[in-house]
Each structure stands twice: as structure tokens, then as C-alpha cells.
Amino acid sequence: MNAAIPPITEEDIAQFLIHTPDFFERHAGLLSAVQLTSPHGGRAVSLQERQAEMLREKIKLLEQRLMEMMRHGNENMLIADKLLRWSRQMFLVARPADLPAVLVSELRSQFSVPQSAMKLWDLAEVYAGEPFAQGASDDVKSLARSLTAPYCGVNAGFDAVQWLDDPEAAASVALIPLTAGPASAAFGLLVLASPDSQRYQAGMATDFLERIGELASAALSRVRD
Template sequence: MSIQGITEADIANFLAHNPGFFERNAELLASIQLTSPHGQRAVSLQERQMEMLREKIKGLEGKIIEMIRHGQENVAIADRLHRWTRALMLTASAADLPEVLTRELMHQFMIPQSGIRVWGAADAFGSLAFAAPVSKDVQSLAASLTLPYCGVNSGFEAAQWLDDPAAAMSLAMIPLRHGAGVEAFGMLVLASPDPTRYTAEMGTEFLQRIGELASASLSRLLPVG
């Protein structure tokens, strides 16, 4: 809008650079009427400013509540991770580690099913379930995973490690290895009947940490040297 060559931008620029204008013309604050966003009634400039401030404060309160909620969720996750890690550290027998690892993982994080295989285990553990032979395809899959796989269960062999493979609609497959570029010595599988529990779009940072802690714990199963 332009009035005799003066544009809205000119008026806005003048007011921005002359903060004392309304102090010198205080009567304008009471006389200017604006339309309220909460109806068609007219309100004063001061009232409109107050409405804008209330809306801004309400938005900030919402953000603070969301930050508090996220903080509480993060504390709860950290507590569960702590209890899981503590259970692993308190496991005296190395042979019991895979069972404790999967059982406590399911308990702490409400995971319906979990399975594990370690194909690099020492000969002393060869007769145990977690050391059962796996195919070269599974080993190649684990070796190819630089990040945990999350997605639908499309008939993966690793799903057969679960108690009820048919109920596994989505999977997270986490390779077990000591550091990037190192050959995988096993794989951890998490499963859910919910097809949206593990998806390709989800972040894998937390699952990576689970894999790192699991790998460190299960290092006791590997041959010495």
C-alpha cells in the first residue's frame, strides 16, 4: 500500500528508528483499533500486543514441556541401559552371557523377542545354543552391515533364532564386532510383531550403542589371542 508516495515499508522503517514516537503521541496507542485474531471484535494496539505476547508465551511453555518430557524419557532410557549393562557385568560365567544379554534386553526395553549367534566363539562353548552353526550367507550379511539393519522380516535366516519366528514382523539385526572395519563375530536380533517397531527410517544410534556394549561383553567368549 502506498499513500502519496509513502509505503508501509517507509512507515515501518520510521517507527523502527524512532522508538520515542509513541511516547510523544501516547494518545495514538489508545485510539488505534485492530482486529482480534480470536474473533471480529476490534481491540486496542496494547491489547493486541498483549495477545501476541500471550501466544508467544504459550508457544514457549509448550516447548519447555516438550523439552522436559524428552529429558525424562532420556533419563528413563539411561536407567534401563545402566541396569542392562550392570547385569552383564555381574554375570560370572561367560557361557551365561548370551542368555543374560538377550533376556535382560527384552525385559528392560520391552522387546518381544531376541536371538543371538556367536560364530567366533572358543571351542569350549561349541555345544551351547548361541554357538550353533550359521550359514555363510548370515555371516556375509553381518559382515556387510556397517549399521544395524531395521525393517520388515522378509524371511531372514536370523529370524529362525527366535522362539516364534512367525510372529516377527519387523527386525533389528545388529552385527557384533570390535570396531569399524573389523570382521563380525556374531549378530544380535531384536524382533517385534509390530511391523512399525523397526523401520528403515528410524535412527540407529541407540542400537549401535547396544551393539558396542554387547560386543564388548561377549569378547569373553572369543579365543584368547
């Protein structure tokens, strides 16, 4: 007795059509006879019309992605322009002692940061009496030296927040350590704050803030020599 022949499955049919590309050439009438359900209204459409719908959907998706890429490109250009303007202002500072104040004020202006402040330590002796060299507690210095990347999140009562003009309005903060290099201990801390609790979120990308810290650290080398 012969073994039962297994039924033909949809996978068998699909594989047959894949490996028999001339099937529809020999049975061209099938293409116009096949009716599919359109996702737009559930009406029956021909195979060709369904393929056209799928193509239009793909084109629409590609257009949306292109628009998104263009939007991100424009945003990146604006950010790069602001970064350039901020850096330029630091280059124009004649007196090193004026640099910290200009750095902080231009940061607020260029990037629309509601509040910002900065304190430095381990500076050249001539700058030891400047306001920016006063007020950093041992706890703040320890915190700055422990950060391997900027901290972003809610204001958890950090001592450095008290440097701001209105500490009570700081709902979210970014704490950026200032260092002479990856292996160097922090010599300062830059604080950015916002009344918006979502402006600086835990887990957000910190690449841009790291670049801010690197540029600020390099500029501030003038008060450390």
C-alpha cells in the same frame, strides 16, 4: 517538469517507525487509537491488548516446549536406568558361556522386546559347541559384515529371523551387528523383533541400538578370548 513522487509504501512507514523510536512518545494518543483485529473471534482490540495476546501466546508456546523437554528428559532417564540394569546383569555373569543367554533374556526383560536372539562365530575353541555358536549361515555372516549400522525395517525373510521362537510373529526387526571395533569384521548378529510393524522402521534413528551393539560386543569379548 518534476518527476512524479513515488507513493509511500508500507515498507517506508515501517522503516520510518523503526528509525524514529520517539515517534509514539510525541504521539502517545495514537497507541490507544490504533485498533487491530484479534485472532480470537475477529473482534477489534487495542494495540496494547493485541501485544498482550501475542505475549500470552509466546508464553504458552514456551511452556509447551518446556513440558516437552521435561518429558524427553524423563524418558531419557528411564532409558539410561534400563541400560544400566542390563549392563549390570552382564557384569554379574560368572561363567562366560552363560553370558549370551543372559544378555538376550535381560534385553527382552529390560526393554520390553517381544522376541530376540543372537548367534556368534569366530569364538574361542572352547565355546564352539555352545548353542549360541551354532546356526549362523554364511549368508547371515555376510549380511552382518556388510552392516555399518543396525538395520531397522520390515521382516524381509532374513535367515536370522528363524533363530526366534516365533519367526512368523516378527513383523518388524532390528538387526544389530556385533564387532570388536569400527574397523573389525562382525563376529555375531543380534536380532530384535516385534509383531508391531512400526516398532522398527526404516529410517529411524539407530543411535541407541548402536550403543546396545557396542555394549553387547564388549561384554561378549569374554567368549572370544
